[in-house]
Amino acid sequence: MLSLLYREWDKNMINQINIKENDIVTLSIIDQDYDGLGIAKLDDYLIFVKGAIVGEKVTAKIDKISKSFAFAHALTCLKKSDNRIDPKCKYFPKCGGCSLLHMKYPFTVHVKKNSFIVTMKKIAGLDVKDLIDEVIMMDYDKTKLDYDIKGFRNKIQMPVSSSNGKLIVGYYEKETHNVIDIDYCFSQSDNVNDLIKYIKNICRDLKISSYDEVTKKGIIRHILIRENYLNELMVVLIINEELKKDLIEILKNKIINKYHNVISIIMNYNYKKNNVILGDDYKVIFGKDEIIDCILNNKYKLSHKSFFQVNRTQTNKLYSKVIEYLKDGEEDINNINVIDGYCGVGSISLSIAKHVKHVYGIEVVKEAIDDAIVNAKINDIHNVSFYCDKVEDKINDLIDKDIDCVVIDPPRKGVERSVIDSIINNRIKKVIYVSCNPATLARDLGVLKEFYDVKKISLVDMFCYSSGIETVCCLVKKRKQV
Ligand SMILES: C[S@@+](CC[C@H](N)C(=O)[O-])C[C@H]1O[C@@H](n2cnc3c(N)ncnc32)[C@H](O)[C@@H]1O
DSSP: OHHHHHHHHTTTGGGGSOOOTTOEEEEEEEEEOTTSOEEEEETTEEEEEETOOTTOEEEEEEEEEOSSEEEEEEEEEEEOOTTBOOOSOTTTTTBSSOSOTTBOHHHHHHHHHHHHHHHIIIIIOOOOGGGEEEEEOOOEETTTTEEOOTTOBSEEEEEEEEETTEEEEEEEBTTSOOEEEOSOOTTSOHHHHHHHHHHHHHHHHTTOOBOBTTTTBSSEEEEEEEEOTTOOEEEEEEESSOOOHHHHHHHHHHHHHHOTTEEEEEEEEOOOSSSOOOOSEEEEEEEOSOEEEEETTEEEEEOTTSOOOSBHHHHHHHHHHHHHHHHTTOSOOTTOEEEEESOTTTHHHHHHHTTSSEEEEEESOHHHHHHHHHHHHHTTOOSEEEEESOHHHHHHHHTTTTEEEEEEOOOTTOOOHHHHHHHHHTTOSEEEEEESOHHHHHHHHHHHTTTEEEEEEEEEOOSTTSSOOEEEEEEEEOSSOO
């Protein structure tokens, strides 16, 4: 996190300057943090300014002060950046979903790229500026003269809460667990916005309560919706206690009578008192626990519990990049064996299978690996094997199988150290690391860099207008291993 990195450099600066909370100051914004905050300096003391863009001059109110830095929010813009736009969302900046909505889209990607470069330098000690091969943005629509971003998410999970005794559905206010009641979100399709509003109103009419995170009482915790490439919808209601049978029937009938493209409705029971969204148990109340999506012409059966990338357009480009990096520098990859660690429903495995000899996929979630096995059949792909296990527990068994390349696409917390050790000790020739978290990617590259050269990195803008960025990194074993 860029702001954290800055914070470390400037310990105790507060002793040298004279500002306090609620002061109004004029600031020149000299840099941008990864999460959209403008960065200003008073003497050498850093101030992170909400709503300000690099190059701007603003008046700002100091919100919070500490020894090493302060937070402020912009009040007026005295000099405006060319990259500023009017946010296309009435919930901005209150909603924690998107933090970069006040910037032009290409600039948001530029901010994320810069932040990525700083993170790699600071955490991994790697200078990656010249290694960035491509920054892959959303498509530009010439007819609309704009980027084709609206409705880019194919999965949403919205928390449910209540306000003044009324059930509300939305997203959390930034850095809190206060839900903002949201009627429309540009990242969701009109279909999904409409359906969420409808379910909210049914729940209100049927007096179904929302779950309260403090008292741990109430029924509905989250609503999850997946939308596939045919605009079919899967609805998952995550509940804390069983709903009466007649209420479930009414709810189901109302949804399917109005929305003919809803093909699956599931009740997922989550009795845990923590922040994990899905519970272990579930009941299908309409259709099957199944929706089919499509990436690079392969079809994927997805269960409600399986991970699948949230942005279909960009996933096509992400997986194409993985294939490109697999081929990069190789004469022929028909004869190579690949491990796809953290394989989910097998989407990377099946995308690369037709180019290589064999792919071994490893995934810990049983439903996802069951889907992966079905997906290989659906797509008539036979040179793949899937294992339900932790990568750290399985990789050593598989690495004996003459493995040339390991693809890893771990969750946000990155790769277990033992997995990295296994890759290094077995002198795997090529590693393709797909990551949604630059900080843990940098931590892991910090270890791998001694044995591997980072050849190329691509950034894929998967989570538009938020601070997140997806990366694909191609690593090749150094000729002489230390
Ligand atoms: C970022 S997703 C990537 C999935 C897949 N590659 C894709 O593109 O859809 C990470 C996956 O790793 C799985 N996972 C998390 N920890 C794991 C572990 N220790 N071993 C194996 N799989 C794990 C998750 O269930 C999830 O499916």
